[in-house]
Amino acid sequence: MNTKQNAIGIFDSGLGGLTAVREILEIMPHEDIVYFGDTGRVPYGSKSTDAINKYARQDARFLKKMGVKMIVAACGTVSSVAPDLSEELGLPYTGVVYPTCYTAVRTTKNGRIGVIGTAATIASHSYKKRIQAKHPEIEVYEEHCQLFVGFVENGLVDPDDELVQLMVKRYMAPLKENNVDTLILGCTHFPLLAEAIQREMGNGVTLIDSGKETAVYTKKVLEERGLLRDGNEQGKAQFFVSDTPADFERYAGLFLRDDLDITAAHINIEEY
Ligand code: DGL
Numbered sequence: 001m002n003t004k005q006n007a008i009g010i011f012d013s014g015l016g017g018l019t020a021v022r023e024i025l026e027i028m029p030h031e032d033i034v035y036f037g038d039t040g041r042v043p044y045g046s047k048s049t050d051a052i053n054k055y056a057r058q059d060a061r062f063l064k065k066m067g068v069k070m071i072v073a074a075c076g077t078v079s080s081v082a083p084d085l086s087e088e089l090g091l092p093y094t095g096v097v098y099p100t101c102y103t104a105v106r107t108t109k110n111g112r113i114g115v116i117g118t119a120a121t122i123a124s125h126s127y128k129k130r131i132q133a134k135h136p137e138i139e140v141y142e143e144h145c146q147l148f149v150g151f152v153e154n155g156l157v158d159p160d161d162e163l164v165q166l167m168v169k170r171y172m173a174p175l176k177e178n179n180v181d182t183l184i185l186g187c188t189h190f191p192l193l194a195e196a197i198q199r200e201m202g203n204g205v206t207l208i209d210s211g212k213e214t215a216v217y218t219k220k221v222l223e224e225r226g227l228l229r230d231g232n233e234q235g236k237a238q239f240f241v242s243d244t245p246a247d248f249e250r251y252a253g254l255f256l257r258d259d260l261d262i263t264a265a266h267i268n269i270e271e272y
Contacts, residue, residue: 004227007032007238008218009063010072013055014042014153015248016189017074018255019211020096020218021237024072025257028219030229033237034066038269040242043149044077045118045187052120056082061272062240064089069227072218076187076210077118080126092221096210099217100184101130104208105138108182112139114175114205117186119146127186141178145171145190152189155251159196168196176201184208192254239264 008024010017014037021035036059038044044052056078060071070092073079079095086093104113104127115127122144131140147167151157158164175183183205185191191209198207222228229235237260241248245264252262 003069004229006067006069007034008070008072008222009034009036009066009068010074011036011038011059011063012075012188013038013044013077014189015251015255016149016152016187017211018252019188019191019209020072020074020214022256023212023215024218025235025237025260027215028222028228029234030231031235032229033235034063034068034240035237036062036240036267037248037264038242039244039248040269042153043118043146044075045120045146045149047120049081049120052077052081056085058269058272060085060089060093062267062269064091065272070218070222072214074188074211074214076121080117080121080124092225092227094214094217094221096188096214097126097130099213100186100208100210101127103213104182104184105131105135107206107208108138110179110181111137112141112178112180112182114178114180114183115140115142115186116145116171116175116183116190117142118149119144121186127184139178141175141180143171143175145187147171148193149187149189152192153251155254157192157196157254159199164193164196165200168193168200172197172200180205182206182208184210186210237261240267241265242267242269
């Protein structure tokens with residue numbers, strides 16, 4: 001039975017979805033969370049559509065088995081490539097593309113939006129199509145930044161690090177040239193590089209964090225369906241990964257509050 005006291009299930013290829021977890025804990029502190037990071041198969045963004053579809057289903061099935069009340073694909077790649085799984089799962093389900101585009105079109109003043117994401121996300125043109133379906137007058141400039149994922153998964157996010165600066169400069173150049181005033185961080189790993197990106201793009205550009213926007217939308221869906229948890233006690237978070245928990249635990253702290261227990265358990269995702 002789907003009840004309001006059940007946890008929210010969130011998944012990503014690795015650490016990136018924790019940007020959504022951070023915001024969910026912030027705006028819905030009483031909710032329990034079950035997080036799955038598919039660290040054994042990260043990155044998703046350079047994989048085929050078939051592989052991404054298979055991974056999305058397995059990840060969601062695992063979370064369903066954990067008895068969650070809603071599933072959040074906190075992954076730009078899954079949200080761009082895999083179908084909406086709500087009917088298949090019989091559960092409320094959201095990805096990150098819709099909530100992120102919603103905010104981006106309300107933010108731009110000059111009608112020029114940049115999108116950065118993984119290779120698969122950019123090849124799908126998911127953000128561009130979603131924006132231009134309703135706002136054909138908005139120019140959308142896309143740039144794939146697959147390399148960013150490896151940096152984040154290895155904790156390389158310091159905006160003062162020369163390597164980080166060089167990489168960001170290289171990938172931001174075409175977007176700067178196109179004079180975007182709004183930049184969608186279309187991969188949930190990228191908010192960890194937000195400071196480096198903001199420095200490179202300048203303060204005139206507003207960054208839209210896909211993890212954050214998805215958290216806000218998740219709250220809205222739960223509210224509308226009467227599924228927000230009752231009670232005032234602090235929610236609990238459980239973490240599961242498909243590779244060594246130690247690697248996940250080492251860097252998860254970069255994304256989350258210091259006081260949170262980020263002990264992770266290993267599961268065999270191929271069983272789902
Ligand atoms: N964080 C994911 C995304 O939002 C996946 C990155 C990857 O595994 O390539 O696209």
